[in-house]
Amino acid sequence: MTLAEIFLRTLETTLPVFAMVFIGLGLRKLRWIDSAFVNTASALVFRATLPTLIFLSILRADLDTALNPGLLGFFLMATLGSFALVWLWSLWRVPRPDRGVYVQGCFRGNCGIVGLALAASMYGDYGLSAGGILLGLVIISYNILSVVVLLTYQSEQKLRWGHILGDIGRNPLILAVVIAVPFAWWEIELPQWVMTSGDYFASLTLPLALLCIGATISVNAIRSDSGPAFGAAGFKMLTLPALCTGGAYLLGFEGRELGLMFLYFASPTAAASFVMVKALGGNARMAANIVAMTTLLASVTITLGVFILESAGAI
Template structure:
């Protein structure tokens, strides 16, 4: 278990390092609001869609396809999304409702979930986790685009407008565009893949620096109540309910552990980028990312310990 704790810290510590770098750069005046706006737009429209495109085309969909596991993940994600949305309607101000829901269900599976699955289960964790990550990207981005469009102050909330918002979302376009390449294993030129990787590798550092640049003590105080509630949903209630449901459906050992890791991952930095793109409360989104990333060191390891103690993994 100590090795897993060290692995989790090894993944989350660089995230915090980039967040604090963003805070420091804003404090000394090396970055400003204009930079954050431009960099966030670049991530949303360019580097993150490229990262998702490359992540999916590298996955071996035909080898690691597990219909039962993938199907359960989609249904559990949708069920958790609806439960969180219902709770938000009751407990959260309308203006922040989209940000609350997105922060409470959208996990950082491409970084935390996949890395831990690979660390614990080797090639099996990598193959199953990669295919699951592709499905995660599609599910999360469709649901996030929908909920943000519904509660956006600038966008129309009629069904056709919401559909157009989803179809025009660069992250979803990147996912859909990658699917034919992944399914038929269409090779791309090496120079193009290398150039794409250079471009995509800017995604996480830029997004985290922008998050850090928006954090202030006033922001933390103003957002603390709603952010804590959303973070508890993400790090405690969602993994608890979804993992228990997976056990009741018969999942055990590596499959159950991988599902747990994906449901228990902290909120993705992409939630901040999308909040800015939809003119939502991006400061609240930033605080949720920070709280859930910090909590992940404790909740993921406690969850794995309990699953091992129960003999389920």
Template sequence: MLALIQQTLAVTAPVFAMLFLGVLLKRLGWIDTAFVNTASSLVFKGTLPALLFLAILRADLSAALQPRLLIYFTLATVGGFLLAWAWAIWRCPHADRGVYVQGAFRGNNGIVGLALASSLYGDFGLSLGGVLAGLVILCYNALSALVLALYSPSSKTDPWSIAKSILGNPLVLAVLAAIPFAYWRIPLPDWLLTSTGYFAQMSLPLALICIGATLSLASLRESGATALSASLMKMIWLPALSTLGAWWLGFRGPELGILFLYFASPTAAASFVMAKAVGSNYQLAAAIIVMTTLMAVLSTNLGLFVLQWGGWV
């Protein structure tokens, strides 16, 4: 149990460090609102698409392909998205529903989920987790673009406008562009991959610094109840239901463990960037990221303890 807690902290602690750095830099006056706006736009339009492109490009789509597991994960993700959306319609203010839904279903699988899967299951965890990450990127970004377009104050809600919003999303475009290169193993020049890697590596630090810079006690108080509701949905209810469904269908061992880790990952930092890009309540998005990352240290370890105690993983 202690080893699992240390592994989780090793992944989440750097996230907290960058969040607090953003708070500190804002307090010191080294960055301001103009910087946050510019940096968030750069992440959304440039560095994060580059990161996603490389993640898909480097994933071995022919390895660890388990159609039954991938189909279940996709269906569970869509089911969790619809459940969070239904709950938001009932309990959440109209203007915040898109941010609520995105925060409640979109996990940080590329950082937290993949790191824990690799740590616990070695090469198999890295291989299966990498394939799942490619699927996750496409599902999360398409569904997030849809729900944010529906509730964004600056977006039109007719079907054509929503379709354009999804297909014109830089993150979705990056994934679609990378799939043929990954599937057919089309080589790219080493210098191009290296330069793109340098550019992409700015994504997480910049996004987390911007999140930290927007955090304040006032904004946390204002979004407290809504952020807590979304965080409980993300870290307890949806992982429990999805993992129970996987267990009922017969998944066991590393497959069940990796599915749980991906379902139980805290909300992705990209949710803040997307919310800010479409003019939604990015302060609520930031609060959800902070709360779910805090919860992950306890909930991830507790969930793994239960699964190990039952002899299922």
């Protein structure tokens, strides 16, 4: 296969996902959708349709393939290493009040929507099932690390681990994984009409979620004074994906496993990071800038990353 053919195949994988993001941006500009729609649709995705999609994907999965302890272990170690590296870098380059926002913006990716959508586009059922299991680990680690670094630089806030762990335990995406794994392990079959209805409902997830991401991008925010946000965006979209994916390759990961991890490492900063910063009284404008810039950059950096990996025969 020539490089041109590989590049076209890469575009066929990534363009549909990012096209939906830019359609959402355009619909918001045309005022065909508004904040009320985005809030309602985002809540529906998070609480209902995405958990349904994850549950059904794991239910149909071959757990011997999808449940990969080596992949989960490496991803956790890479996340902790990225978190430590960015925090150390911020001590040198970022003003103290903005360090927590900077660190969270660098390591916390939007794996639940963008990463999972790309995994499904590239690897079908395997991407959804293995990506759904990996998402459970992502949610737990990202939330705990984000709270730790943000509260380190928000001295007026108190660290309430009971509340944090309670929120994680009630997270619909984690509950979907926890419930689905025993069903898949014991090969419990649901009635066909339940599966079909669930498929209809779950099919709303990715288009609706991607439209909402696009609708929340603020170009005006990027034009404003961004401070260290540009550096955070570069770290998130270039440095960390290259380091983590390169490390995985050197340790012997390849094919679908390596591709899945790259898509998760290279996902743009999660919109939830802005919500958490705002709730804790941090620099919300900087958080919004990081989310917007990484989301816009992702269409280029992820496409190029997939092209490079496929050209090298790594995935």
